[in-house]
Amino acid sequence: MKKNRYIVWIHVAPYVCRYLVDNFGVSDPEVRNLVDIRADAQLMAFFSPRLVKASHRYDRKKNGAPSRHYRTVKVGLLISADQFTRSGWALSPTDEDALAKLLEKRCHGILMAFLAGYYMLTGDLAASIRAFYRRFHQTEDTWPYDSIRKIWNRTFTPAEKMSLKDDKIEHFVEKFLVKLSQFGTISKKGLSLYEED
Numbered sequence: 001m002k003k004n005r006y007i008v009w010i011h012v013a014p015y016v017c018r019y020l021v022d023n024f025g026v027s028d029p030e031v032r033n034l035v036d037i038r039a040d041a042q043l044m045a046f047f048s049p050r051l052v053k054a055s056h057r058y059d060r061k062k063n064g065a066p067s068r069h070y071r072t073v074k075v076g077l078l079i080s081a082d083q084f085t086r087s088g089w090a091l092s093p094t095d096e097d098a099l100a101k102l103l104e105k106r107c108h109g110i111l112m113a114f115l116a117g118y119y120m121l122t123g124d125l126a127a128s129i130r131a132f133y134r135r136f137h138q139t140e141d142t143w144p145y146d147s148i149r150k151i152w153n154r155t156f157t158p159a160e161k162m163s164l165k166d167d168k169i170e171h172f173v174e175k176f177l178v179k180l181s182q183f184g185t186i187s188k189k190g191l192s193l194y195e196e197d
Contacts, residue, residue, distance in 0.1 A: 008077045033076060034076045119161070
């Protein structure tokens with residue numbers, strides 16, 4: 001607790017930290033990487049039910065270490081006094097891992113949507129990644145170029161990459177909707193509804 005603030009600390013990847021600070025950051029000179037996700041209903045629906053009282057068993061077992069080697073940054077999530085009192089102030093290692101994966105998936109969705117659109121216009125992946133860095137305040141340190149390139153190559157087949165270069169904007173929109181569905185950002189029902197328009 002700091003200045004009557006109740007905080008749950010989690011380990012995340014540097015690019016997730018950058019996303020959280022940009023979108024939900026709370027300015028506090030004494031607490032670094034403090035965020036308030038309470039305005040995001042989807043994240044809160046996932047996060048709130050998983051809060052528990054601190055467990056010494058978990059503390060000894062995990063020793064406060066992240067479950068994945070690339071989750072090197074600690075982020076503080078603000079919770080209300082009511083959540084602190086009734087639910088708790090910690091996440092189990094399994095739930096911390098699940099929340100980190102949810103946030104990573106959200107960041108990957110943003111990354112792929114942006115890269116696909118930019119690549120369609122330029123046909124240049126390097127320029128697309130540089131534009132992503134500028135637009136979303138990411139750097140080589142927070143999200144390495146090689147990592148982004150590998151995600152890109154896993155997400156799009158060579159044929160899809162070629163068609164992105166050649167497609168008109170209507171076809172891009174169709175591909176964009178399909179990718180959002182694959183990422184789980186929109187449902188299959190939503191995909192079919194959006195494709196009709």
